[in-house]
Amino acid sequence: MKNPGGRRTARRFAATTGISAVVASTLIAPGTAYADPTKDEVEERIDELNEEASTAVADYNQAKEDHEVAETAYEDIEEQVGDEEERYDELREKVQQLASATYKSGDLDSTANILAADGPESLLDQNADLNYLSDAQKAQLDEFGESSERLFALKDEAEEALDSAEEKLDEAETAKKEVEEKIDEQEDLLAEFPTADPSAESADGSGGQSYTGSASGSTGAALDFAYRQVGLPYIYGGTGPNGYDCSGLVQAAWRAGGVDLPRTTYAQAEVGQRIYDMSALQPGDIMFFYPGLGHNGLYAGNGQMVHAPRTGRNIEVVGLAAYWGSEFQFAVRP
Known part of the structure; x- marks a missing residue:
């Protein structure tokens, strides 16, 4: 298994030595000598940068999903509230008709209260005074008021969730x-050191590939699809058909295999059986x-x-x- 600690230490060292020196050299007075970064430091x-970009893409996709x-x-919920508002209008019309009949009979106090009501809460507050209503009518009014209160509370909750998601x-x-901006920095570094991207070692991004392995059924269909996409560009947030992110x-490959997966890496990591030993992968x-x-x-x-690596690269097969x-953490088996 891997030893991420050494890699992280090396990253911090590189970030604060050679690479920082490159940046600092543009800010220090002319004549101050600094060594150019080595290939190892650039790697x-x-x-x-690869890890930072990958995490940001995953966060962006998750935020879009949320x-x-x-x-x-x-x-x-807005639709449900609209339905309740229609019910309220119907109820108010019936109450107004009842109030008109009550007016003719001389019972003015409760009639005036009903017609002055501003909404369901106001009507409920006055429910004890509606002596002329039948038990069934009172029950309907109570039911409507409780339903309206619940739905309007849900609407407030939905608005808060929407605000938070935005x-x-x-x-x-x-x-x-x-x-x-970091990707731009990466491209500048690669222009000076074209072979310095460690994630590109043994990668084959040439188009027109096909899967020739032993997998069949839904797994074979998923891999067939993925291999047909080799050579297409990585697209930030892409879901096809002209390009994809990882x-x-x-998601698209396993959909071709008849399995519906969630959109983001975070959600996909929660699907299926986890495998931590690379030697047990299928x-x-x-x-x-x-x-x-x-x-x-x-x-x-x-x-x-087979994967979509990062901006600036094509979908590829890599060792x-x-x-x-x-950098492997674990795998899941859908």
């Missing part, structure tokens, strides 16, 4: 912009990487994975022996 910085759920709940979505949008590819298992579970891909067998093996 560590790119490794760090926002959509909150919006749907709000719309459902705030999280705004935060995710801000984080997305910050990550895009969890978008996993084709089709969903592998998760980084402590924050910001990245995932499909195990393809023979020590390989697990080096970089990805060291």
Whole structure:
């Protein structure tokens, strides 16, 4: 199994030494000499940026999902409240008709109170004075008032949830912009050190691939789909068909295999049996990487994975022996 502690220590060292020196050299007076970063230091910085970007993409996708759920709940409750308002209008019309009859009979006190009522709560407050109503009519009024109170309370709760989801979505949008800046930094580093991305070792992103492994049935269909996408671009938040992010590819692949998975890496990590030993992996298992579970891909067998890696790269088949093996957390078997 991996030793993430050493990698994390190396990352912090790289972030505060070689890479910081590159940034600092642009701010210090001319004539001050600083060593250029080494390839190892650049690799560590790119490794760090890969993890940060993956986590931000997962957070962004989760915020979008939470926002959509909150919006749907709000719309459902709004519809329920609308139905109750229709019931209230019908009830008020009946009460007004009853009040008119009562007016003709000379019972003015309760009539005036009903017509002056502003809503269900006001009517309920006056319920004890509605002596001329039948028990069935009073029961209907009580039932309506209780239902209205419950639904309006739910509406307030839905509004709060929607407000909270919108705030999280705004935060995710801000984080997305910050990550895009980090991706720009990554691309600048790779322009100087083209082979410095440790996650790209043994990767094959050439298009037109097909799965030739032993998996069949739903698993084979999922891997067939994933392999057909090899060569398409990674798209931040993408769910196809022209490109995918990591969890978008996993979701679409397993959908092709007849299994409905949730959208985000965080939710997908909660589906199915967990496998912590890489030697026990089977084709089709969903592998998760980084402590924050910001990245995932499909195990393809023979020590390989098909996945959507990051912005700037295409969907690819990659070996697990080096970089990805060291970042593996666990897998799930849908």
